[in-house]
Amino acid sequence: MIASVLDTSIDSLLGYKSFVVSDYDQRYDTADYYWGITPNNLCYEIMKLRPPVKPLKVLDIGCGEGKDAVFLARNGYLVTAFDLSETGIEKGKKLAEKCHTYVDFFRADITDFRATDYYDIVFSSGVFHFIPPKIRDEITTNLKEYTTRNGIHAINVFVDKPFVAVAPDKDANRFRWTTGELFMLYHDWKLHRTEEVIFDCNSGGIPHQHCMDIMIAERVE
Numbered sequence: 001m002i003a004s005v006l007d008t009s010i011d012s013l014l015g016y017k018s019f020v021v022s023d024y025d026q027r028y029d030t031a032d033y034y035w036g037i038t039p040n041n042l043c044y045e046i047m048k049l050r051p052p053v054k055p056l057k058v059l060d061i062g063c064g065e066g067k068d069a070v071f072l073a074r075n076g077y078l079v080t081a082f083d084l085s086e087t088g089i090e091k092g093k094k095l096a097e098k099c100h101t102y103v104d105f106f107r108a109d110i111t112d113f114r115a116t117d118y119y120d121i122v123f124s125s126g127v128f129h130f131i132p133p134k135i136r137d138e139i140t141t142n143l144k145e146y147t148t149r150n151g152i153h154a155i156n157v158f159v160d161k162p163f164v165a166v167a168p169d170k171d172a173n174r175f176r177w178t179t180g181e182l183f184m185l186y187h188d189w190k191l192h193r194t195e196e197v198i199f200d201c202n203s204g205g206i207p208h209q210h211c212m213d214i215m216i217a218e219r220v221e
Helices: 018-028 041-049 067-074 086-098 133-145 181-185
Strands: 057-061 078-083 104-107 119-125 147-158 190-201 208-218
Touching (some): 041 119, 041 208, 067 078, 067 086, 078 086, 086 104, 133 181, 147 181, 181 208
Antiparallel strands (some): 190 208
16 A cells, blocks of 8 residues: 555565566566576586485575576476566466476565575576675575585676676676685685686677676585
8 A cells, every 4th residue: 555655666665676676577578488498507517416316405596487496396306496576486487387396486585585494505597796795795604504514506696807898787786796706705615616707698689798707615514
C-alpha cells in the first residue's frame, strides 16, 4: 500500500537497486536464454575436483537464468541458487523442470545475503562486481566460514585495466576489482587456479572486452 501511494516499487522501499533489477529482468524477458544454456567452464572444473560421488551441497551466487545451477543439479549435486532478478529465477525454475531436476532457487541481493548453512562448493561467475569494495572482505569471510572442510570456491571477477575500455553496461553500482585482489582474500586457502584473462564479449549487442581474474580455492586446515 505504501509503495502504491508513493508510486514506487516494494524493492525500492526495501533498498534494492531497482534499476539493476529492471536491467536484468529486461534482458531475461525473452523466450531464449540471454546467456544461453551451455554451462560455464568452471562447472567442469568443479566436477573434476569434487565429483558428485556423494551428495555435495552447492551454492550458486548470482545464478542468472539458472543454466549452471541446473547443469550441476543434473549431474548429482544438491544445488541452492539465488539471483536478484525475479525473471531470471523463474526461467531457472522452468529450465530445471524441463531437465527433470531440482534446484532450490530463491531471490536475494548479493550485498544482503549472508550464508547460514554450510556448503561444499560455492560458485559465482560474473557477479562479484556488484559487491562494493567496503564489504568484500565481510562477504567472502562469511562464505569461507560456511564452507565445509576441503570445500572449494570457484569464482571469477571483472578486473579494472586502463587499457580495457569500460563495458557499455558500467554504472555506479558495478565495481571492478584490482588484479589479484580476489586471490589475496583467499591467501589462507589452497589455490588450485589463479588466472587472469582478457576476452571478447558482445552482451548488449555492443562488442567490447573484459579482463577477469579466475580462482578455484580449497579450504584446508
